Amino acid sequence: xxxxxxVNFNGNCxxxxxxxxxxxGGKILTSMTHGESAAGTNxxxxxxxxxxxxxxxxxETVLMGADISSSQPMRSAYLTLMIDTKEETERIYNLLTxxxxxxxxxAEQFFAKAFAQCRDxxxxxxxxxxxxxxx
Numbered sequence: 001x002x003x004x005x006x007v008n009f010n011g012n013c014x015x016x017x018x019x020x021x022x023x024x025g026g027k028i029l030t031s032m033t034h035g036e037s038a039a040g041t042n043x044x045x046x047x048x049x050x051x052x053x054x055x056x057x058x059x060e061t062v063l064m065g066a067d068i069s070s071s072q073p074m075r076s077a078y079l080t081l082m083i084d085t086k087e088e089t090e091r092i093y094n095l096l097t098x099x100x101x102x103x104x105x106x107a108e109q110f111f112a113k114a115f116a117q118c119r120d121x122x123x124x125x126x127x128x129x130x131x132x133x134x135x
Contacts, residue, residue: 005079006064007124008071013051016122017065023095024081026058034067073123080127089114089130096120096128 009016020026035048043050050067063079083089093106093114099121106116106128114130 002062004062004064006066007074007079008068009051009065009122010069010071011047011050011067012122013054013065013067016120016124017051017054017056019095019120019122020056020058020063024058024092026056026063028054028056029062030055071123073119074125078117078125078127080129082132083114083128083130086114086131089116089128093118093128096126 007013007016014031017026017028017031021028031054032052033049034043034052037043037052047067047069052066054065056063056065059081081092083092090106093116097116097118097120101119103117103119103125104115106114109115110133112129112132114128116128117126118128119125
């Protein structure tokens with residue numbers, strides 16, 4: 001068994017996945033628009049170029065996503081990044097919070113040299129755990 005996270009977006013899945021690919025080191029493996037699917041003729045014209053399904057390798061994890069018109073921003077769930085250094089955590093924090101929302105600002109905690117919670121501009125919640133402390 002393997003657990004994969006699937007995120008719904010409200011029309012900006014392609015932008016989000018390209019952003020994650022460019023800034024988080026992900027790699028988009030597959031992507032199909034509503035218009036490219038066999039059922040594409042049923043999609044409203046404004047959704048023909050929106051993502052029906054996309055798959056990305058992000059570190060050791062697979063992230064999947066799609067554009068769903070009724071999508072709402074994430075609640076009570078976070079994609080969590082375990083990051084090796086405080087400096088890399090700061091870089092990613094700055095990228096994800098640009099145009100997003102900060103829930104817990106980046107700060108040292110008893111368990112990590114850098115920890116934060118935020119929502120990016122695409123509506124995805126992130127928890128950043130940077131430079132975990134030992135013991």
